[in-house]
Amino acid sequence: MDALQALQIACDAAYAYQTLEAKFSKVPGYLQPMEGFCLYWLGKNWPVHGANLEVGSFKGRSTSWFAAGCKAGNRGKVHAVDHFAGSPEHQIGKEFQDEDIVRLGSTLPAFKENLTRNELLNEVEIRVGKSMDAVRGWDKPIRMIFIDGDHSYEESKKDFDAWSEFVVPSGLVLFHDINVWPGVTKFFQELTAPNDVWRQVGQILSIAIVQRMQ
Numbered sequence: 001m002d003a004l005q006a007l008q009i010a011c012d013a014a015y016a017y018q019t020l021e022a023k024f025s026k027v028p029g030y031l032q033p034m035e036g037f038c039l040y041w042l043g044k045n046w047p048v049h050g051a052n053l054e055v056g057s058f059k060g061r062s063t064s065w066f067a068a069g070c071k072a073g074n075r076g077k078v079h080a081v082d083h084f085a086g087s088p089e090h091q092i093g094k095e096f097q098d099e100d101i102v103r104l105g106s107t108l109p110a111f112k113e114n115l116t117r118n119e120l121l122n123e124v125e126i127r128v129g130k131s132m133d134a135v136r137g138w139d140k141p142i143r144m145i146f147i148d149g150d151h152s153y154e155e156s157k158k159d160f161d162a163w164s165e166f167v168v169p170s171g172l173v174l175f176h177d178i179n180v181w182p183g184v185t186k187f188f189q190e191l192t193a194p195n196d197v198w199r200q201v202g203q204i205l206s207i208a209i210v211q212r213m214q
């Protein structure tokens with residue numbers, strides 16, 4: 001690739017970032033814009049076939065980035081798995097008490113509203129329920145998973161162990177909050193100890209990316 005082709009790609013990316021950041025930052029959530037762009041870019045460009053899956057959608061910030069990327073790359077819908085009852089930290093009196101959880105016990109209405117406003121609701125298959133229940137009925141090969149559900153060691157491990165068996169060779173699993181939340185970080189460190197199946201291939205802010213090697 002020469003410098004002018006690289007410039008064109010960089011400018012297209014910068015334009016997409018600027019446009020989408022202005023829209024998606026209005027969705028309440030915990031993802032940094034550059035982390036969202038990582039979901040967008042890989043959702044659009046990762047050259048592997050299969051389904052797209054997110055565990056932990058909350059009010060739709062990460063879902064919006066991921067779904068916009070999959071739409072731009074003709075990669076199919078994003079399956080958004082969440083019971084929408086909030087994580088332990090969103091409950092009443094906890095560190096990140098959430099107003100929708102307090103008022104309604106659910107972030108699903110806000111999720112739908114935000115995806116509708118961003119014209120992405122048709123790009124998402126909403127799967128309301130616990131991650132471990134949703135995986136029981138699942139049978140599709142997966143190209144890319146974003147894990148951002150319960151951040152404890154035990155639940156992150158369960159999410160990964162259950163869903164990753166569907167990831168095709170060269171497919172990706174992305175974790176949020178690595179080096180931020182201790183539980184998921186500990187699991188990630190174990191996962192990326194030298195092994196033949198999963199290899200860390202990137203990190204954008206707190207999103208760490210592993211690829212299935214075989």
Ligand SMILES: C[S@@+](CC[C@H](N)C(=O)[O-])C[C@H]1O[C@@H](n2cnc3c(N)ncnc32)[C@H](O)[C@@H]1O
Pocket residue numbers: 028029030031055056057058059060061062063081082083084085086087088107129130131132148149150155
């Ligand atoms: C940190 S929030 C996700 C933030 C979101 N990705 C964003 O961009 O703002 C975690 C979400 O995981 C969901 N969650 C937690 N434990 C879950 C479980 N066992 N099964 C399904 N969803 C779960 C919660 O309801 C919450 O919406």
